[in-house]
Amino acid sequence: MQHLNSTDNRYGGTYVSPEDLPEKKSDFAGLLFESIKIWKNHNILVVWIKIPSSRADLLPILYNLEFENHHSGNDFIMLTKKLQEEAIVPPYAKHTIGVGGLVINSENELLTIREKAHVKKYPHNWKFPGGMLDPFEHIETAAMREVFEETGVKTEFESFIGFRHHHQGQFSTSNIYAVCRLRPLTCEITIQESEIADARWFPIEEYLSDEKIGKYNKQVLTSALNCSGLESIKLPGYMSSDEDYEVFLSR
Structure with missing residues (x-):
């Protein structure tokens, strides 16, 4: 009997792509069973198989052979199956990344928003505008985008202030929340009515003295006022394209 084509990786595993799958479902179980025997004889540690949605009818066969969702x-x-007891399957990403834009104008006022989803339960939650990164989006780009989407204020990146990490993120993930200091290029506020209840330029002294404002936001703001933050730099030759990465280091 024939077997499935696959591509070995440097970690001792092998990968079956959608292009390697047989056209007929009736052929798949036999080919897979025979392939597993061959892979074990060649000391392959882990099998990875990618099943497109259009071939979802193959999933029961994989589950019957103890493949697991990855x-x-x-x-x-993407499914995997350990073929050797000592095999290690790296976990998939379990973090989400959010950004906040800390924007201070020439009048020493902080740009803040209240989200519609939180305004009833937390009516005094004046926070930095921000949101989640899009796939393959840079942190500094996301911070400027989110500030503009939520408030209509255009900005430019100044520095990376810091981040918070916790384990109560969306969909049972951990979350990293990164804050960037941004310089305002405009001041007029136009809120994103679908998500934002209101927005305002909040006098900094008033913000810091307000007992109802959250401790974390106050601490971030205090840190930004007392230090310049980390600079976004490029390292010639580090990667093939400067668009593939971002690095933040002290000035």
Whole structure:
């Protein structure tokens, strides 16, 4: 009997791509069973198989052979099976990343927003505008984008202030929340009515003295007022394109 084509990786595993799958479902179980025997004889540690949504009918066969879900996208599921007891399957990403834009104008006022989703339960939660990173988006780009989307204020990046990490993120993930200091290029506020209840330029002294404002936001603001933060730099030759990475280091 024939077997499935696959591509070995440097970690002792092998990968079956959607292009390696047989056209007929009836052929898949036999080919997979035979392939597993061959992979074990060649000391392959782990098998990775990517199943596109259009071939979801193959999933029961994989589950019957004790394959496990590893991760998925909008149009595929990646499954794995350990073939050797000592095999290690690295976990899929379990973090989400959010950004906040700390924007201070020439009048020593802080740009703040209240979200519609929180305004009833937390009516005094005046926070930095921000949101979640889009796939493959840079932190500094996301911070400027989110500030503009939520408040209509255009900004430019100044420095990276810091981040908070906790384990109560969306969909049972951990979350990293990164804050960037941004310089305002405009001041007029136009809120994103679908998500934002209101926005305002909040006098900094008033913000810091307000007992209802959260401790974390106050601490971030105090830190930004007392230090310049980390600079965004590029390292010639570090990667093939400067668009592939971002690095923040002290000035």
